[in-house]
Structures are given as structure tokens and as C-alpha cells.
Amino acid sequence: MRKNAPCYTTTMKQPMPGVNLGGWLVVEKWMTPSLFEGTDARDEYGLLLSKGGPERIEAHRRKFITEKDFKWLKAHYIEAVRIPIGYWLFEEEPPYLTGEKYLDWAFDMGEKYGIQILISLHGAPGSQNGKDHSGRKGAVRWYKRKNRQLTTRVLENLVERYYVRHNFWGIELLNEPKSSWFFTDFRLWLWTWQRLRDLARRYPQVRFVYSDVFAPLKWSGMRKGTLDIHHYQCFSASDKTKSLDEHIKKAHDLTLTLRTVAAVQPVIIGEWSAALDGMSLGGVSRHESERRFVRAQLAAFEQADAWFYWSYKTEDAGSWNFRAVVERGIFEK
Numbered sequence: 001m002r003k004n005a006p007c008y009t010t011t012m013k014q015p016m017p018g019v020n021l022g023g024w025l026v027v028e029k030w031m032t033p034s035l036f037e038g039t040d041a042r043d044e045y046g047l048l049l050s051k052g053g054p055e056r057i058e059a060h061r062r063k064f065i066t067e068k069d070f071k072w073l074k075a076h077y078i079e080a081v082r083i084p085i086g087y088w089l090f091e092e093e094p095p096y097l098t099g100e101k102y103l104d105w106a107f108d109m110g111e112k113y114g115i116q117i118l119i120s121l122h123g124a125p126g127s128q129n130g131k132d133h134s135g136r137k138g139a140v141r142w143y144k145r146k147n148r149q150l151t152t153r154v155l156e157n158l159v160e161r162y163y164v165r166h167n168f169w170g171i172e173l174l175n176e177p178k179s180s181w182f183f184t185d186f187r188l189w190l191w192t193w194q195r196l197r198d199l200a201r202r203y204p205q206v207r208f209v210y211s212d213v214f215a216p217l218k219w220s221g222m223r224k225g226t227l228d229i230h231h232y233q234c235f236s237a238s239d240k241t242k243s244l245d246e247h248i249k250k251a252h253d254l255t256l257t258l259r260t261v262a263a264v265q266p267v268i269i270g271e272w273s274a275a276l277d278g279m280s281l282g283g284v285s286r287h288e289s290e291r292r293f294v295r296a297q298l299a300a301f302e303q304a305d306a307w308f309y310w311s312y313k314t315e316d317a318g319s320w321n322f323r324a325v326v327e328r329g330i331f332e333k
Contacts, residue, residue: 006331008298009077015304016116018080019073019322020271022311024065025102026084026122027057028133031314035060044086044123045136048095061102069312070109076326080116080169081106082270082308086123086135087154093125096135100161107165116169118209118308119158120270125150129178140178148191155195163203170207172228172270179213188213193222200224209268220261226305227261228270231297240277244284244292247276251296258303269307272297274330275319290319290330 008017023031027044035056041047048054073081083106088096103119110117126141127134141147155173162168173195179185192210199208209226212219216229231254233239233247242250261267274290281289301307309322317324325331 004333005077006326007295007333008331015269015301016079016306017077018082018116018118018306018308019078019312020082020084020120020308020310021065021106022084022133023314024083025061025089025099026086026133026135027060031311031320032060032064034315043132043135043137045095048097054095054097057097061099065106065312067109067112070113070115072323073115073312074113078115080118080306080308081110081312082118082120082172084120084122084133084175087121087125087151088123088135090154090157091150107162107167110167111165114167116167117162117165118169118172118207118306119162120172120175120209121151121155121158122175124174124177125154128174129176131176133175142174142177143184143187148187152191152195155199159199159203159206163206168206170209170226172209172211173225174211175270176211176230177213189219192225196222196224207266209270211270216257216261216267220264220267223265226266226268228268229258229261229304230271231269232272232275233293234275234277240280242280244276244281244289247280247289248292248296251293251300254297254300255303258300262303266305267303269301269304271310272301272307273310273320273322274325286319287328287330290325290328294325294330 027035029036029042036047039050041050089099107117122133123135124142126144126147127136128142130138130140159171177188179188196208207226209228212227212229220227233250258267274294276289276293311320313323314321
């Protein structure tokens with residue numbers, strides 16, 4: 001155990017600090033490129049169709065996250081993990097591999113080390129966003145009725161399986177669903193509202209989380225749910241032109257949005273990081289940018305119930321790798 005608590009434990013209001021166990025039960029090529037070496041696969045679906053792909057996935061599930069990782073998280077004051085999963089973990093859906101034992105094991109490790117678990121459905125039937133982190137890059141077919149119905153069943157089965165666990169903090173209905181026009185917007189809104197209503201009625205002790213679809217003020221207001229905001233400042237064209245001071249100001253400006261949403265319902269920051277586009281920093285060192293940017297975000301996050309860094313670890317020791325960021329001293333007082 002470290003002698004000094006990191007800066008995220010010292011605010012007057014203390015959101016629960018957490019990390020994502022990204023790239024584990026839903027693999028992402030950019031996070032673990034060695035897993036994809038020698039293949040032209042771009043996602044988990046493609047990797048499983050590659051020669052030796054299933055064996056690679058199974059070995060990765062066993063080795064990428066181990067008990068030593070939970071022990072490290074406990075030693076560094078992390079109180080919760082958000083675990084991205086695909087629906088195929090509990091549903092036979094070739095070429096995907098089932099693997100409920102890994103999530104069961106994570107709950108066991110969480111209980112042993114006093115860490116809460118938030119399940120996030122990253123890979124829904126048909127893909128809710130067409131991104132690689134949904135399991136298969138390409139078309140968005142989640143809006144088909146059969147896929148929405150299967151998603152509902154998967155969520156119900158997950159809650160029924162884990163609601164008796166003392167460290168089951170909650171479940172996120174869908175990660176970053178894509179919704180671009182009124183018809184899909186309404187179907188997503190209605191499906192979300194119905195799931196929150198029905199599940200909260202049956203399992204009042206469980207926290208049900210839903211995505212803000214990158215529009216927090218528009219999607220807030222479902223009082224039976226906790227709104228999940230993902231905050232990144234490194235992807236848009238405008239963010240890539242900002243100076244570090246401008247990034248700090250934008251992070252501070254998030255405070256008002258979070259305060260507005262939190263006045264209506266619980267809110268969490270389901271994903272965030274220290275990452276900024278290097279082209280916008282004007283020669284500022286990575287250490288300085290990470291340190292200042294992290295502190296600005298943590299100050300804004302005081303309005304939330306919890307935050308979850310993306311991600312706990314990657315093969316690269318850059319700004320997306322929480323463990324590497326911590327070990328560089330970015331979170332020290």
C-alpha cells in the first residue's frame with residue numbers, strides 16, 4: 001500500500017474512483033495490437049475468424065486481467081471497475097466465444113479486494129454503434145426489433161445472475177449507442193425508458209446506467225436511471241487545435257453541465273482519460289499536460305457519483321493507460 005493517497009481521494013466531495021477493464025472481455029486492436037499480429041482482423045469478430053483466433057482470445061481472457069491487477073487497484077485506492085462485455089459472453093453466437101466464468105471470477109476478485117463492479121454492455125446484438133468496441137465494426141443493426149428484444153433478455157439475465165452479489169454496483173444498458181435522426185432517436189429513447197422502468201421496478205437495489213449519447217442535456221431526465229457521460233478532448237477537429245490552457249478551460253466548463261444534470265438525476269463519468277492530441281499542445285511536455293488536464297477534469301467530476309478512467313491498462317504506456325499514468329506520478333499530490 002502506498003503511503004500517500006493520490007489526489008483523487010482528497011476532494012471535498014469524493015466521487016467513487018474507478019477504472020474500465022477495457023480490452024479484456026471485448027478486445028480492441030489499438031489497445032492490444034500484439035493480439036492481432038499476423039492477421040488482417042480489425043475487431044473481435046474478425047479475429048475469431050482468423051487462424052488460431054479463438055485460442056488467442058481464450059489465452060487473452062486468462063492473462064490480460066489477473067488477481068494481481070485487482071490487488072494493484074486496491075493498493076491504489078480504486079473502488080470500482082467498469083467491465084465492458086459483449087452479449088455473446090452469455091449467448092451462443094458463433095464465431096463469438098461464451099465466457100461467463102470470467103465475469104463470475106471478476107465478481108469474486110471484487111469481493112475479495114473490496115471493489116465494486118459496473119457491467120457495461122459494450123457489444124449488443126446487431127451492434128449498437130458499428131464500432132470495433134461493439135465486437136464487430138460495420139453496420140448498425142441493433143435497431144431491428146429482434147436485436148432489441150435479445151438485448152432486453154441479455155440484460156434481464158445479467159441482472160438476475162448478479163443482483164445477489166454484494167459488490168454489484170450496477171449495469172449499463174448500452175455503451176455509446178449511435179442515434180442520428182428522429183426515428184432512431186425515438187426508438188432508442190423509448191427502449192431505454194422502458195428498460196429503466198421495468199428493471200428498476202423488479203430490482204430497486206440495482207443502479208441502472210444509460211448513455212448520454214454524447215448529448216447529456218438532451219438525454220438527462222430519466223430519473224430511474226443514472227446518466228453516463230463520456231468526456232474526451234482529443235478526437236474532434238476543434239480539440240486538436242486547442243492549447244493546453246484552452247483544454248483546461250474546457251474541462252472546467254464541464255462543471256456547469258454536470259451540476260445541471262446532477263440536479264435532476266445521478267450522473268457518472270463512465271469514460272475519460274489524460275489523453276490529448278499532441279499537435280495541440282505547442283511543445284508542452286506530456287507530464288505537464290497530463291498532470292494539469294487530469295486535475296482540471298477531477299475538479300469538474302466532483303459533481304458526479306463516480307468516474308471510471310479509460311482504461312486500466314493498454315500495451316502502450318501512454319495516456320490511455322491508467323496504471324502507467326499513476327506510476328508516472330500524475331495523480332500524486
